[in-house]
Amino acid sequence: MMENKMMPLWEVFIRSRNGLAHKHVGSLHATDSKMAVQAARDVYTRRGEGLSIWVVPSAAIVASDPSDKAMMFEPAESKVYRHPTFYEVPDEIGHM
């Protein structure tokens, strides 16, 4: 059986309560956005997991390449001066 081009994959994001961001919870197949939202409700919110659903065609997501991980993220590792603990504050100043 070939993959059904008319039943593409969607990524599902749920906001569990107001004040929190939508979070990726999984994926599903649907023919259109309306069916994707309805299926997301049935598959991912059977126990009050959310107040809001986003669905995004998986094909629309652009991802970084895992093999570029070192090049992409190493600079964030090596710059300790980006963290507050890098700086010394005299003890008598207390919390800053």
Added chain:
Amino acid sequence: MYTQALNATDSQIQPVEDMSQAAAFQARIDAEERIEANDWMPETYRRTLARQISQHAHSEIVGMLPEGNWITRAPSLRRKAALLAKVQDECGHGLYLYAAAETLGISREQFFGQLLSGNAKYSSIFNYPATTWADIGAIGWLVDGAAIMNQIPLCRCSYGPYARAMIRVCKEESFHQRQGFEIMVTLSRGTGEQKAMAQDALNRWWWPCLMMFGPPDTVSEHSDASMAWKIKRFSNDELRQKFVDATVPQAQHLGLMLPDPDLRFDEASGHWLYGEIDWNEFKQVLAGNGPCNRDRLAARRKAHAEGAWVRDAAAAHALKQMRAAV
């Protein structure tokens, strides 16, 4: 809900791969790092997982059949609503698992094809019939109980998408076992006839449930690689023993007898020792000769064929919308 004996490593073909890549991969596993969909992985790891996750998904879908049959026959609205919700959960678990399996590069249609053609296996337990209402209690209590024992360690599986799916499944699963046990409590405190029904269901489901954990460690040749890859965290016999130890006191509470004359508590090890499992029966059921193998596949094929017009209509509607939008 149900993995079993599906955790066999696919070892027929060992493709030649960069040894340094393989060593780096194993080092990540040893460091308890999770592997994600686009990461490099050995072909045997990919194939083993694709088979295990898809067979787990098939088990969820086929697992709806023995219970679905009782939805319209449930003895009260409360029981009916609970059973309906449970069967709906199994369907959802199947979908989470197909989605996890698809991340390995095989489409859901291909997995469906493997199930419908009879090439893919699913848990042997669903090839047994649910003949009375008490079976719904026994399935929830024992089959889901055994499944939970299997699935909790899978929440820490090295493959991220599978582990995440299992966390969702396990969260939802505990209601299943409790609703089954509640049915058993009600029946075993009921009339003599009701208690006999509960005992009869336990007699029929006990041994097949012990088989759900797969062949004994002495003959389970495939688990070493799965253990090294941290797909599997406990051996079949370890999980089976945990299940027996947890279940014996529950059966005692119900006042029911486990159908095993050799069952005894071993003071030295602190475990309940059980009698010989009929592995020939297990082999027969896996080979397609269980009481319901043909019925289950026929039901899935019929449902898939009868749902074709719905899929076609949805696709036609989507196409129409797309054209209208241009």
